[in-house]
Amino acid sequence: MAWDRKRRRGFDTGPIGFVSRNLLLAFLTVVAFGALVVSRAQDGIFDGVREAVTDAGAPLMEAVAAPAAEFKRWNEGFSSFFSVYEENQRLREENVRLRTNLTELAELQRKTQRYEELLKVRPDEKITFVAARVIADATGPFVRTVLVNAGREQGLAKGQAVIDERGLLGRVITTGNRSARVLLLTDLNSRVPVLIEGSNLKAIMVGDNSGKPVLEYLPLGSRIKAGARIVTTPDGGVFPPGVAVGIVSTSKTPRVDLFTGEARADFVRVLKYTPSVDVDNAGPEPLPGATPSKEGGAPATPGTPGQPAANAPKPPKTTPVAAGMRVRPDA
Amino acid sequence: MLEVVQIGIYWAARQVFYALPLLLTLTALLIAMAPLNLFQGYAPAPDIVLASVFFWAIFGPQFLPAWAVFTLGLTQDFATGGPIGFWALIYLLAYGFSLSQRVFFFGRTVRGVWLGFAIVALVTAVVTWIAGSTYFMRWLPIGPILAQAGVSILAFPLVAKAFLFMRGYLTTAREAL
Numbered sequence: 236m237a238w239d240r241k242r243r244r245g246f247d248t249g250p251i252g253f254v255s256r257n258l259l260l261a262f263l264t265v266v267a268f269g270a271l272v273v274s275r276a277q278d279g280i281f282d283g284v285r286e287a288v289t290d291a292g293a294p295l296m297e298a299v300a301a302p303a304a305e306f307k308r309w310n311e312g313f314s315s316f317f318s319v320y321e322e323n324q325r326l327r328e329e330n331v332r333l334r335t336n337l338t339e340l341a342e343l344q345r346k347t348q349r350y351e352e353l354l355k356v357r358p359d360e361k362i363t364f365v366a367a368r369v370i371a372d373a374t375g376p377f378v379r380t381v382l383v384n385a386g387r388e389q390g391l392a393k394g395q396a397v398i399d400e401r402g403l404l405g406r407v408i409t410t411g412n413r414s415a416r417v418l419l420l421t422d423l424n425s426r427v428p429v430l431i432e433g434s435n436l437k438a439i440m441v442g443d444n445s446g447k448p449v450l451e452y453l454p455l456g457s458r459i460k461a462g463a464r465i466v467t468t469p470d471g472g473v474f475p476p477g478v479a480v481g482i483v484s485t486s487k488t489p490r491v492d493l494f495t496g497e498a499r500a501d502f503v504r505v506l507k508y509t510p511s512v513d514v515d516n517a518g519p520e521p522l523p524g525a526t527p528s529k530e531g532g533a534p535a536t537p538g539t540p541g542q543p544a545a546n547a548p549k550p551p552k553t554t555p556v557a558a559g560m561r562v563r564p565d566a
Numbered sequence: 567m568l569e570v571v572q573i574g575i576y577w578a579a580r581q582v583f584y585a586l587p588l589l590l591t592l593t594a595l596l597i598a599m600a601p602l603n604l605f606q607g608y609a610p611a612p613d614i615v616l617a618s619v620f621f622w623a624i625f626g627p628q629f630l631p632a633w634a635v636f637t638l639g640l641t642q643d644f645a646t647g648g649p650i651g652f653w654a655l656i657y658l659l660a661y662g663f664s665l666s667q668r669v670f671f672f673g674r675t676v677r678g679v680w681l682g683f684a685i686v687a688l689v690t691a692v693v694t695w696i697a698g699s700t701y702f703m704r705w706l707p708i709g710p711i712l713a714q715a716g717v718s719i720l721a722f723p724l725v726a727k728a729f730l731f732m733r734g735y736l737t738t739a740r741e742a743l
Contacts (some may be wrong), residue, residue: 253666260632260665264658267636270651281650288644303600372601375645376610376711377698379600380647408647416647423702444707470716494659501601 237364240464260330282409288380290411297384300370304501316403327328357435365503377444379422381405383503386413392472396506404503409517414476417503420448420480420493428470429480429491433463437470440480440491461485475508512516586732587626591618592641599645612721615642616690619657620683621729623664624671628704629736635661644678649701656697660690676723683726684719691715 254261276279315322350356367385374380385391387410395407396415405419406427416424425442429450436457438450452494463483467474484490582589594614615638622630639654646653664671664686671682691711699706 253662257632257662257665260658260662263632263636264655264662267639267651267654267658269700271649271655274650285644285647287651292645296599299596299600303597363574369601371599371645373599374610375646375648376694376714377702377706378646378648418647423704423706446709 264347286409286411289388289409289414289416293382293384293411293414296370296382297368300368307501363507365391365507366502366504367391367415368502369500374414374419377423379419379425379442379444380408381417381419383415383417384413385505386411386415388412390507391415391505396467396474396478396508397503398478398506399495399500399503401496401500402481403474404495404500406473407505415505420495421446427474427480428468429465430468430476431459431463431465431483434459437468438489440465446496447484447490447492448490450483453489459483459489465491475506478506584629584736585634586736587618587622587629587729588637590728590732591615591630591638594618595638595642596644597675610710612718612725613687613714614718614721614725615639615653615657616660616687616718617683617722617725618729619661620664620686621726623661624668624679624682625669625730626733626736627665629733632661634656652697652701656694657691659693662684663689676726679726680719680722683722687715687718687722688712 258392270281303342359375365385367383367389370384371382373382381404383397391407391410393407393410397404397406403420405417405422405425407415408418409416412449414502420427420440420442421444422442423444425440427440428437429440429449430437431450436453436459439452440448441451450459450465461483462485465480465482466481467476467478469476479494481491481493481495591614598611598614603702617634618630619638635657636654639652639657640650642653642657655661667682671679674682691708691714695706695708695711698711
């Protein structure tokens with residue numbers, strides 16, 4: 236009776252009535268919102284669960300990816316069928332050009348080796364790699380990641396650089412036992428220290444979910460040429476030096492045309508690179524002639540050894556890159 | 567004893583049968599994540615989960631209840647590597663909104679329902695953009711989100727046709743079971 240009276244008065248209509256009829260929906264909405272707040276407040280709190288879920292789902296994704304790869308190959312074969320003559324001509328010309336380049340390259344390699352021997356240059360760290368297959372392309376409106384079918388068991392670790400045959404693709408952000416997630420360069424959480432060849436300027440390449448990442452932290456007043464090649468730098472100890480990234484775009488703001496573009500490769504290589512210097516624990520280089528402090532760390536210039544000099548010049552307010560900014564591997 | 571086993575099998579079969587919309591949407595979600603790269607990454611994939619959530623909220627919420635929508639959202643959160651709870655929240659809000667407008671949409675023509683989905687997809691895109699920008703504490707580019715909403719709107723009639731076929735089967739098979 237009471238229920239009938241309430242209905243007549245309109246208690247079962249409106250937002251309150253809707254919620255009271257859909258209590259599970261309301262409860263789950265609150266749970267989802269709570270999970271979102273917690274994941275925002277404590278970064279990486281769900282990483283363990285995520286890795287376990289990704290690992291569990293990896294065989295399924297691999298099963299889906301296998302016919303998808305076959306379909307992709309078939310689709311590519313079909314679309315190239317009509318341009319096979321032009322493609323053949325282009326490849327012939329490219330082959331001739333590459334043969335010439337190869338001879339020049341061998342000559343340059345010999346020269347470089349000779350100069351390095353003369354200058355007693357310390358050889359670069361040897362970089363090994365793990366080949367892996369892309370099993371899922373989880374690219375959404377604001378997340379740009381891919382899943383690969385190699386994980387901790389294959390020696391993958393957080394922060395390792397991932398490349399394909401064209402250049403740098405991204406870096407590993409989470410690793411399961413048999414799978415890993417790669418954050419692409421275009422993702423808005425991606426930060427990569429890069430070097431602009433020719434001008435020798437350093438910058439941080441920042442993803443913003445568009446196809447072309449932005450170059451930030453460039454020195455004030457610096458000029459960069461459109462078309463200049465961009466490679467990685469070992470600053471921060473995450474990426475090996477000299478991995479091809481892209482070229483400076485012709486747009487107004489300094490952006491990068493990535494060599495990898497928007498299309499994904501089927502197979503990638505995860506680089507196992509360990510910098511020769513532990514960048515997180517290494518102190519600054521001692522100045523020539525300066526007395527090392529007792530702690531063995533900071534160089535002591537005019538003041539007392541081991542203590543910062545009161546009249547020591549402040550570091551110039553140039554850019555974080557110039558001041559030795561480090562990129563957080565989990566940024 | 568045999569009867570109990572028989573009843574158990576029937577019960578399990580019935581549960582799987584009524585979970586078909588959820589299973590089909592989950593399968594579509596996994597296939598959408600396969601590295602096909604059909605348009606070289608320039609065209610986004612349609613949001614099949616949103617189309618499914620809208621369709622079943624209007625034409626059969628009993629076949630895709632709130633917990634199923636939550637499962638779909640959470641699966642997408644885990645699969646994409648995005649913040650946990652994000653897509654679960656977005657889809658639950660879209661489901662709630664569609665459910666509240668069920669009386670209005672039910673029995674409309676195909677174009678009427680399509681228009682309804684277009685409105686829901688655009689509102690969801692704006693809510694996603696605001697929620698994403700708030701979460702990441704910076705203004706995200708709205709272009710990719712709107713582009714995905716546009717592709718989803720275009721793909722909706724095709725998705726709805728498949729679900730309509732399934733709905734007819736589910737509703738008529740209820741008596742059979």
